[in-house]
Amino acid sequence: MQGVRVFVQHNRGACIINTCRMFSTTHHRAADQRSYKLVVVGGGTGGCSTAARFCHQLGKGKVAVIEPSETHYYQPLWTLVGGGIKTFKETVRSMKDVLPKECDWIKAKVTNFDPDNNTVVTSDGQKIKYDFMVVSMGMQLNFDQIPGALEALKNDPQVVSNYAPWTVEKTFPAIRNTRDGNAIFTFPNTPIKCAGAPQKIMYLAEEHFRKNGVRDKVTVLYNTALGVIFGVKKYAERLMKVVEKRHIKVNYRRNLIEVKSNKKEAVFENLDTGEKETFTYSMLHLTPPMSAPDELRQCKKLVNEAGYLEVNNDTLQSTRYPNIFSIGDCNSAPTSKTAAAVASQGGVVMKNLGALMNGKPMLKRYDGYxxxxxxxxxxxxxxxxxxxxxxxxxxxxxxxxxxxxxxxxxxxxxxxxxxxxxxxxxxxxxxxxxxxxxxxxxxxxxxxxx
Known part of the structure; x- marks a missing residue:
C-alpha cells in the first residue's frame, strides 16, 4: 500500500523495528519455498478483488497474496476526509477482513522478481513460485523528491496532503485555520493516481472560505504541471467555468520543486521557461510525484522505460511473459489511474487469465474505461x-x-x-x-x- 511506503520514508527507523517484530512472529523461514497456481502481488484494490475472483475458481490454498500491510484503505474517500465531510475511520479496514479466507496471505513485500523462473523473493527471504502471477502494487508516493516537503508535512500544520494516511487528517484543520493569504493546491510533473483529486479538495476548501466569510482575503491558486485543467475536453470546459465563476487562479506548467516551511514559501519551476517562481502560502496542499514501486521498477525484464509493468493495452497481459498480468496503477495501460479503472481491468483479467488457464483464447478487451x-x-x-x-x-x-x-x-x-x-x-x-x-x-x- 502506498501509505505504508510513505511512512517508511517519513519514519524509517520505527518501520524497520515494526517490520522485524512482525516477521519474527510469523512461522515462515528464509529457506521456505512455496508454490501456487496464482500469486497476486499487492493487497490493494486490484489485489484483493483479483484474489477473491480466483479463490472462487481455484479453491483454497491455490492463491497467495503477498502484501506487508495490516491495513487496507479506501483512498477515494480521502478527498471527503480532507474536506471535513467523512471521517478517516470510515476509510480503514483490517487487511485480514478484506482478503478472501481461502487465500494464503504472505505478510511481506516482494523485493525481487524473477520472471524467467516464475519466482518472486520476499522481504523475509521466502522464494514463492507461481504458475501465473497478477501484479497490482499500486503507486509509490515520492514526497522525498521535493526538498523540504517531508519536513513541512511533519512540522507545519498548514502543509498537508490528502494522498497519505498520516497526513490526510491534517487537511481540514488547515482549511479552517486559513483566513488570508495564498491557499495553494499543486499537481506534479508525473502521472498520479486519481488525477482529479488535487483540484477536488481545492473546490471544497474554496467553498469553506466563502461560507465562513474569508474568501475575499484568501487567494486560491491551482499550480499544475499540466497544460490543461483536465485531460478530457468536455469536463475541462465545465471545470473552467467553475474556476472562473469562483475566481480561482490557475497557473499552468508550474511544478513544485521545493518547500521552505520556515519562510512559508513554495518554489515552483515554470516548465516552459525553466524559471523558478516563489509563492508565499498560508496553506499548501501538495500532491507528491509518483511512480511505480521501486521493487517493480528494478525488474527491467518486466517494465517499460518509465518503470511501469508493460502490458498489452487490450488484454492487460505482460508483453514479455504470457503468464503474467497486471491490474491498476503500476501497469503501463494509458488510462487515468483510478479505482474505477481497477474494477474494469479486474473484469478483463478475470476473463483473460481464466481463459489462459484453461487453454482457451483470450477474447475480453479493455477499452480504457x-x-x-x-x-x-x-x-x-x-x-x-x-x-x-x-x-x-x-x-x-x-x-x-x-x-x-x-x-x-x-x-x-x-x-x-x-x-x-x-x-x-x-x-x-x-x-x-x-x-x-x-x-x-x-x-x-x-x-x-x-
Whole structure:
C-alpha cells in the first residue's frame, strides 16, 4: 500500500523495528519455498478483488497474496476526509477482513522478481513460485523528491496532503485555520493516481472560505504541471467555468520543486521557461510525484522505460511473459489511474487469465474505461467517465458534465458501499453492463453533447 511506503520514508527507523517484530512472529523461514497456481502481488484494490475472483475458481490454498500491510484503505474517500465531510475511520479496514479466507496471505513485500523462473523473493527471504502471477502494487508516493516537503508535512500544520494516511487528517484543520493569504493546491510533473483529486479538495476548501466569510482575503491558486485543467475536453470546459465563476487562479506548467516551511514559501519551476517562481502560502496542499514501486521498477525484464509493468493495452497481459498480468496503477495501460479503472481491468483479467488457464483464447478487451467523480462542492459533483481516447463513456442517460447532487451522493455514499461489499469481493467489474442496460441500447451519441 502506498501509505505504508510513505511512512517508511517519513519514519524509517520505527518501520524497520515494526517490520522485524512482525516477521519474527510469523512461522515462515528464509529457506521456505512455496508454490501456487496464482500469486497476486499487492493487497490493494486490484489485489484483493483479483484474489477473491480466483479463490472462487481455484479453491483454497491455490492463491497467495503477498502484501506487508495490516491495513487496507479506501483512498477515494480521502478527498471527503480532507474536506471535513467523512471521517478517516470510515476509510480503514483490517487487511485480514478484506482478503478472501481461502487465500494464503504472505505478510511481506516482494523485493525481487524473477520472471524467467516464475519466482518472486520476499522481504523475509521466502522464494514463492507461481504458475501465473497478477501484479497490482499500486503507486509509490515520492514526497522525498521535493526538498523540504517531508519536513513541512511533519512540522507545519498548514502543509498537508490528502494522498497519505498520516497526513490526510491534517487537511481540514488547515482549511479552517486559513483566513488570508495564498491557499495553494499543486499537481506534479508525473502521472498520479486519481488525477482529479488535487483540484477536488481545492473546490471544497474554496467553498469553506466563502461560507465562513474569508474568501475575499484568501487567494486560491491551482499550480499544475499540466497544460490543461483536465485531460478530457468536455469536463475541462465545465471545470473552467467553475474556476472562473469562483475566481480561482490557475497557473499552468508550474511544478513544485521545493518547500521552505520556515519562510512559508513554495518554489515552483515554470516548465516552459525553466524559471523558478516563489509563492508565499498560508496553506499548501501538495500532491507528491509518483511512480511505480521501486521493487517493480528494478525488474527491467518486466517494465517499460518509465518503470511501469508493460502490458498489452487490450488484454492487460505482460508483453514479455504470457503468464503474467497486471491490474491498476503500476501497469503501463494509458488510462487515468483510478479505482474505477481497477474494477474494469479486474473484469478483463478475470476473463483473460481464466481463459489462459484453461487453454482457451483470450477474447475480453479493455477499452480504457475509467471514472473520476469531480466533486466541486458539498453536494455537487461532475461524474467524468471516459475511455483510452479521452472520449466520454458515460453510464447514465444524462449530461454528466453538469454539477449534480445525484452524482455527489453516488460518490459519497453509494460507491463506498459498493467498494467494500462488491468490488473487493470480486463481484463488481465496472459499469459496462449497466451502461448498456440503463441506456436501453442508446449510443453515447444520442445524449446531448456539451
Amino acid at each position: 475509467t471514472s473520476c467523480p469531480l466533486i466541486t462542492s458539498r453536494g455537487r459533483c461532475i461524474l467524468a467517465e471516459f475511455d483510452y481516447n479521452g472520449n466520454p463513456l458515460e453510464t447514465f442517460p444524462i449530461d454528466q458534465g453538469k454539477e449534480r447532487w445525484s452524482m455527489y451522493h453516488l460518490k459519497a455514499d453509494v460507491l463506498p458501499f459498493m467498494y467494500w461489499n462488491a468490488m473487493l469481493t470480486g463481484h463488481w467489474n465496472g459499469p459496462g453492463f449497466f451502461r448498456k442496460a440503463i441506456r436501453l441500447g442508446l449510443s453515447d451519441g444520442s445524449i446531448k453533447k456539451s
